[in-house]
Amino acid sequence: MSDNYKFDTLSLHAGHIPDKETGSRAVPIYQTTSYVFKDTEEAAALYNMEVGGHLYSRISNPTVSALEQRIAALEGGTSAIACSSGMAAMHLVVTALCSSGDHIVASSKMYGANINLLQHTMPRFGVETDFVNPNDPEAIEKAIKPNTKMVFGEVIGNPGLDIMDVPVVAEICKKNRVPLVLDATFNTPFLMQPFNYGANIVIHSLTKWLGGHGIAIGGAIVNGGNFDWGDKEKFPTISGPHFALGGISFWEEFGPSALTAKIRAEGMYNFGPSLSPTNAFYLMQGIETLPLRMKKHMENTHEILTYLKDHEAVEWVKHPDLETHPDHEVAKKILPKGSGSIIVFGIKGGRKAGQIFIESVQLASHLANVGDAKTLLIHPGSTTHSHLSSEAMKEAGLTDDMIRLSVGLEDIDDIKKDFEKGFRAAKKLIK
Amino acid sequence: MFINFKGAKTYVGTGGKNLETNKTTICFIHGSGQNHLSFVQQARYFAYKGYSVIVPDMPGHGFSDGNPCRSIKENAEWIYDLLKELKAKDIVFVGHSQGCLVGLELNKIYPELLKGIIFVAGSNTISVNQFLLDLASSNPKKAYKMMVTWGHGKDGAMSIASWPGHSYFGEGFNVMNMNIEDALKLDLEACNEYQDGEDASKKINIPALAVLAQYDQMTPLKSGKKFVDIINNCESHILDCGHFLQAERPKELNLIISSYLDKLENIEII
Numbered sequence: 001m002s003d004n005y006k007f008d009t010l011s012l013h014a015g016h017i018p019d020k021e022t023g024s025r026a027v028p029i030y031q032t033t034s035y036v037f038k039d040t041e042e043a044a045a046l047y048n049m050e051v052g053g054h055l056y057s058r059i060s061n062p063t064v065s066a067l068e069q070r071i072a073a074l075e076g077g078t079s080a081i082a083c084s085s086g087m088a089a090m091h092l093v094v095t096a097l098c099s100s101g102d103h104i105v106a107s108s109k110m111y112g113a114n115i116n117l118l119q120h121t122m123p124r125f126g127v128e129t130d131f132v133n134p135n136d137p138e139a140i141e142k143a144i145k146p147n148t149k150m151v152f153g154e155v156i157g158n159p160g161l162d163i164m165d166v167p168v169v170a171e172i173c174k175k176n177r178v179p180l181v182l183d184a185t186f187n188t189p190f191l192m193q194p195f196n197y198g199a200n201i202v203i204h205s206l207t208k209w210l211g212g213h214g215i216a217i218g219g220a221i222v223n224g225g226n227f228d229w230g231d232k233e234k235f236p237t238i239s240g241p242h243f244a245l246g247g248i249s250f251w252e253e254f255g256p257s258a259l260t261a262k263i264r265a266e267g268m269y270n271f272g273p274s275l276s277p278t279n280a281f282y283l284m285q286g287i288e289t290l291p292l293r294m295k296k297h298m299e300n301t302h303e304i305l306t307y308l309k310d311h312e313a314v315e316w317v318k319h320p321d322l323e324t325h326p327d328h329e330v331a332k333k334i335l336p337k338g339s340g341s342i343i344v345f346g347i348k349g350g351r352k353a354g355q356i357f358i359e360s361v362q363l364a365s366h367l368a369n370v371g372d373a374k375t376l377l378i379h380p381g382s383t384t385h386s387h388l389s390s391e392a393m394k395e396a397g398l399t400d401d402m403i404r405l406s407v408g409l410e411d412i413d414d415i416k417k418d419f420e421k422g423f424r425a426a427k428k429l430i431k
Numbered sequence: 432m433f434i435n436f437k438g439a440k441t442y443v444g445t446g447g448k449n450l451e452t453n454k455t456t457i458c459f460i461h462g463s464g465q466n467h468l469s470f471v472q473q474a475r476y477f478a479y480k481g482y483s484v485i486v487p488d489m490p491g492h493g494f495s496d497g498n499p500c501r502s503i504k505e506n507a508e509w510i511y512d513l514l515k516e517l518k519a520k521d522i523v524f525v526g527h528s529q530g531c532l533v534g535l536e537l538n539k540i541y542p543e544l545l546k547g548i549i550f551v552a553g554s555n556t557i558s559v560n561q562f563l564l565d566l567a568s569s570n571p572k573k574a575y576k577m578m579v580t581w582g583h584g585k586d587g588a589m590s591i592a593s594w595p596g597h598s599y600f601g602e603g604f605n606v607m608n609m610n611i612e613d614a615l616k617l618d619l620e621a622c623n624e625y626q627d628g629e630d631a632s633k634k635i636n637i638p639a640l641a642v643l644a645q646y647d648q649m650t651p652l653k654s655g656k657k658f659v660d661i662i663n664n665c666e667s668h669i670l671d672c673g674h675f676l677q678a679e680r681p682k683e684l685n686l687i688i689s690s691y692l693d694k695l696e697n698i699e700i701i
Contacts, residue, residue, distance in 0.1 A: 004576075004580045004588070004600075005588060005589070010589075010590065013589055014589055014590040014591075014598075015589070015590055015591060016589070016591070017585065017586070017589055017591060044573045045476060045479065048447075048475060048479050049475065049477050050472070050475040050476040051472045051475075051476055051593070051594075051681050051682060051685065052472065052592065052593040052594025052595060052597070052681070053593060053594075053595075053682075054595065059465065060595035060596070061595075064595075065595040067594065068596035069590040069591060069596060069597065069598055070590065071603060072590075072598035073590035073598045073600070073601070074595070075601075076600075076601055077598065077601045078593075078597065078598060078601040078602040078605055079596045079597045079598060079601070079602065080596050081596055106461065224601075224605075225601060225602060225605035226605055226608070230494070239568055245447070246447050248447055248450070252442070252444065252494070253444070253447060253471065253474075254471060255466075255471075255605070255606060256467070256468075256601075256602055256606060256608075256609070257594075257597060257602055257606035260596060260597075264595070264596070287509070300466075319459065360513070373576060378656075421662060427564065
């Protein structure tokens with residue numbers, strides 16, 4: 001008998017039932033490169049994509065597959081592919097859909113590596129991108145051309161925390177027959193499932209909240225299965241004949257799972273950005289507690305917002321759950337459980353004060369990651385963007401005094417105490 | 432492949448191989464609210480084994496235009512015409528769920544047409560509960576979700592699939608969502624109204640195979656067993672899964688069908 005299991009249950013169980021032979025309750029780590037074929041017939045069936053199964057771990061692996069199926073279930077997608085990082089996931093989607101001469105419309109306010117890939121790397125291969133304000137649906141629609149193969153953005157922008165009005169943008173994409181691809185790393189499926197709002201493809205950096213413990217790098221592509229790839233001229237890579245497998249049309253043979261089949265058969269096969277089974281296991285351990293962690297992340301985030309917004313050492317605080325955030329209304333609409341656990345704030349005293357604050361806190365870790373169970377901080381003005389002038393920082397949407405905080409799961413009083421140390425040190429120096 | 436059939440664009444899957452109707456042809460017919468993707472793990476498998484495979488999207492389903500057939504008899508006549516159009520010979524019919532009723536009717540009307548018949552998760556009568564019938568009319572998307580939930584066993588519910596990375600709940604919903612909105616309602620009504628199943632079952636005089644699902648909530652095992660008992664010369668198997676057994680147990684089903692096809696060839700030799 002089948003049940004429609006809820007999110008918390010799927011976080012723990014999806015993708016695995018106890019192993020029939022050994023009874024193993026946990027997902028076994030299949031640390032193997034390859035799989036013995038029963039006979040040549042079985043080998044041929046796997047190579048020809050006649051039936052599902054595993055050939056070689058660059059393409060798929062049972063442990064990685066359990067992770068993929070868990071993520072697909074949590075997002076409500078048809079299928080997922082896990083890969084070596086969030087950036088690998090993005091690259092796989094771009095290369096699955098675009099060829100030389102194609103075009104992408106992308107948010108101008110997203111993670112630097114996403115922008116780098118589209119602005120500097122892909123043009124070398126003949127794929128051009130127009131960057132537009134993700135909060136300006138009219139500009140998004142105007143930027144779509146006949147050769148546009150995808151609209152790409154982040155649900156919650158990194159690091160500016162802009163919120164894309166997903167249902168509005170999805171409607172524009174649907175009208176123009178272009179898939180909406182969203183990086184949903186900052187929200188995770190716990191806070192928002194983009195397919196429910198009309199998105200077509202979701203990518204994740206699993207390294208962040210889904211994994212949640214800062215121990216493994218990984219990424220995933222989730223296929224919503226809700227896009228019509230039937231226009232062979234517009235989407236020849238999905239609905240036209242593939243160079244192998246007897247000229248297969250992924251769209252005709254696999255329908256809603258066509259994109260996944262394409263990425264598995266070409267991207268994973270030819271580029272090889274596979275996820276190690278051991279890292280897949282670590283990431284799954286994280287997902288088991290995703291609902292619990294996200295609830296606590298949001299609780300602590302809201303406490304810290306209250307603390308920072310009234311703090312004398314703080315110049316400004318930005319988070320979509322604050323009424324002062326320009327996208328607050330959109331956030332309330334699509335992220336009712338909260339807009340994630342990243343806060344950006346400005347410290348009084350500018351760049352120098354930011355540097356002192358970061359160096360003086362002891363509990364929060366100064367590093368270049370987000371979404372760990374532990375509280376993390378970075379001051380772009382003295383680290384990632386230290387080579388930029390104040391003016392150049394402003395152009396990049398950053399300021400000298402800005403600190404990016406990834407709120408962790410520690411006792412809230414301890415986080416506040418730790419911050420007090422940082423604020424005191426910064427204040428003393430500035431005086 | 433896409434063909435123009437009866438004035439409508441019609442999709443007929445061939446399992447990734449060109450149609451060669453000088454070989455034994457396996458014709459797969461999907462169930463209510465489904466389309467050719469129901470048999471995604473059978474079509475390529477048997478086409479690559481050297482059979483000629485025909486797996487159409489019935490009118491208004493999947494990639495096929497047109498209005499869905501309104502009765503099981505109309506479905507059977509449409510398939511008969513399609514098989515003639517494609518010049519198919521030595522036909523083995525495989526139906527899933529509603530497709531089993533269509534196969535029964537096809538064999539009843541054209542007793543010389545088929546050389547073998549396979550029933551997957553089927554019965555000779557499929558009465559549909561009023562709640563699902565009403566929902567298919569008032570809120571088809573909700574009905575898809577309900578059918579996908581009822582249609583899978585514990586593996587499907589836990590997003591476990593032999594196809595790496597796949598989740599049958601998400602996939603099942605989107606397969607059904609490819610059809611025109613009326614398709615499910617009309618299919619379910621056709622099933623509900625079909626009364627000739629018992630008579631048609633008794634008229635089967637070709638080797639038959641029935642593969643039933645232990646945890647089938649759409650065509651319960653009890654009904655499937657009763658059906659099998661009526662048929663002369665019917666080999667039967669039960670797999671531990673839900674109604675969509677071709678998705679949940681593809682390898683097992685393919686092996687059972689392969690073995691049946693081998694026996695069928697041997698019968699001819701004798």
